[in-house]
Amino acid sequence: MQQLAVDLGERTYPIYIGPGLLAQPELYERHRGSGQLLVVTNDRVAPLYLDQVVAALGDPETLVLPDGEGQKTLARTEQVLDRLLRAGFGRDGTLVALGGGVIGDLAGFAAAIYQRGIDFIQVPTTLLAQVDSSVGGKTGVNHPLGKNMIGAFHQPKAVIADTDVLATLPDRELSAGLAEIIKYGLIRDLPFLEWLEANMDGLRAREPALLTEAIARSCRNKAEVVAADEREGGVRALLNLGHTFGHAIEAGLGYGEWLHGEAVGAGMCMAADMSVRLGWLGEADRARAVHLIERAGLPTRPPSGLTPDRMRELMARDKKVVAGELRLVLLRALGEAVVTGDFEPDALSRTLAENARPE
Amino acid sequence: MQQLAVDLGERTYPIYIGPGLLAQPELYERHRGSGQLLVVTNDRVAPLYLDQVVAALGDPETLVLPDGEGQKTLARTEQVLDRLLRAGFGRDGTLVALGGGVIGDLAGFAAAIYQRGIDFIQVPTTLLAQVDSSVGGKTGVNHPLGKNMIGAFHQPKAVIADTDVLATLPDRELSAGLAEIIKYGLIRDLPFLEWLEANMDGLRAREPALLTEAIARSCRNKAEVVAADEREGGVRALLNLGHTFGHAIEAGLGYGEWLHGEAVGAGMCMAADMSVRLGWLGEADRARAVHLIERAGLPTRPPSGLTPDRMRELMARDKKVVAGELRLVLLRALGEAVVTGDFEPDALSRTLAENARPE
Structure with a gap:
């Protein structure tokens, strides 16, 4: 495993890179808040990796959204917020984004605006997401009139880049x-x-x-x-x-x-x-x-x-x-x-x- | 006029307090970005003060929302975002929030998440908004399951607290x-x-x-x-x-x-x-x-x-x-x-x- 730090003062966070990481409970444990957990993923990634993540986290809430760039909307963000509220998440809750750039951007944005910001951990499952959206803190969704027009800067607590997931990537x-x-x-x-x-x-x-x-x-x-x-x-x-x-x-x-x-x-x-x-x-x-x-x-x-x-x-x-x-x-x-x-x-x-x- | 600074490092901003301020072009001029302007207000405040603000700003876009706490929703925020996009606002645009706490919170939130944050100037028209929401950077909207559950921290560029508007306050x-x-x-x-x-x-x-x-x-x-x-x-x-x-x-x-x-x-x-x-x-x-x-x-x-x-x-x-x-x-x-x-x-x-x- 390689580890590096994104150096942002008090918002500094680590990126873990290597095989088999998404099933390792201690990586999550080190960076999650004290409250509830919600894993947000999509219906392409869920059948492949959700079980492993759920097992590593204990008994988290899960939310599976449809796959695709067309899902990166304010309406889908609202669905994540609804779930957080219905499940009674407080400011000590943590959101885990399991998926590619769409899931990372959308779930990160939901974490950014839920109660003015809760913790989130990114588990990118595409090579692009691992090398791009995992660093920079950009979160957000598309608008019919433009891509990424709605969003916020919100840094993750940690990024877990598991190289094993790349085996199933087209x-x-x-x-x-x-x-x-x-x-x-x-x-x-x-x-x-x-x-x-x-x-x-x-x-x-x-x-x-x-x-x-x-x-x-x-x-x-x-x-x-x-x-x-x-x-x-x-x-x-x-x-x-x-x-x-x-x-x-x-x-x-x-x-x-x-x-x-x-x-x-x-x-x-x-x-x-x-x-x-x-x-x-x-x-x-x-x-x-x-x-x-x-x-x-x-x-x-x-x-x-x-x-x-x-x-x-x-x-x-x-x-x-x-x-x-x-x-x-x-x-x-x-x-x-x-x-x-x-x-x-x-x-x-x-x-x-x-x-x-x-x- | 009294002036004080909210000291937040590079996000430090002034609050101007006194009579007749909302009609003074130079206060806006000093703090607006280089791009377009949108004034967001409600249908109670608009008949009283919107003309003065429009005159001070030249020819801004304007958006008048219905008055009331029930309007402080993600759907209304989206209406503001739609307007910004349709009018072609860039990151150099500025939003002016003319109203009480609801308008300030909602328009401030729209400014926080439009293209990951554009400038906004608050012109609070209630005593409560002048002494409370004008300081602190809290922006956001309500959710059916709880007040202020969706939001962001986003500091205004300036607050213009005109005491003349309190004459019409119930x-x-x-x-x-x-x-x-x-x-x-x-x-x-x-x-x-x-x-x-x-x-x-x-x-x-x-x-x-x-x-x-x-x-x-x-x-x-x-x-x-x-x-x-x-x-x-x-x-x-x-x-x-x-x-x-x-x-x-x-x-x-x-x-x-x-x-x-x-x-x-x-x-x-x-x-x-x-x-x-x-x-x-x-x-x-x-x-x-x-x-x-x-x-x-x-x-x-x-x-x-x-x-x-x-x-x-x-x-x-x-x-x-x-x-x-x-x-x-x-x-x-x-x-x-x-x-x-x-x-x-x-x-x-x-x-x-x-x-x-x-x-």
């Missing part, structure tokens, strides 16, 4: 998690990027020791960024490499067509392409990044049918647009990203024209 | 505000309690200078307590003097029958009574407190029909019950309160038997 979801892992290498950790180049085949073969190492290094990178910028004023924006392009792809296709990580994979390739056009990144480095993304099983271009104009229109809706200025995360080098709104507009036009496929 | 609501004002004297500020004894008639006659002074001293007291305990672990519990008895009265009658401040008035008399029975407070001091509460136009006993057994049952549901132990705020002296679960149970029984009226 290939596409494994690749989607690898997209965010590659991202940490690209924005700030060249040695990690090189390690990923050396170990990508083993990661896709799901070798447990490699997965543990990749998750730990990803979480450490994210934790360092978040510790420096808990509420997202500055450096944290670097974590959005590929995301402005990626969100446009997701929105253009309709959410759920491509996985988030797939859209980010293609988005990172576009960010690298634009960085080359600005003269910031060498062509060989761009090709290296694209090759690694491809080896992770990810798309490297937007899907056909999204025109450059449509992409641009969707990008303008990005949350990072400040006072009408589109800001992008671009690469100065492999392992070094910058956030900027100060770029040649023509570079973006050419990146869109070359990558987006109208047919 | 007498009962003025008295309800005075209950919380008296509370600050009782729990921690004997000189303020003496000042209230000297000026109660002038306060009920709504003399502007006296109201300004009473609001400022109340906010200063609450701000000191909150600064010492922002998230309610310790000393902040003292602010609940009279509230456990009071909540039982409100719940027993059905919320809305008595105003919150009226129930707190009677509750503080019961806390003083129990403090005497424990030998902590002299009888003369109790009588002094009760007399002041009476002069404020408040009830000093629970309403008829609430039996001692029913009161006790309702008190056991209090949020402050920890591990089955009922904790109460009691008086050691005038101007000095303690929170304790360590009291003779018989003292509570006798206080209930003597004060609650079964007929």
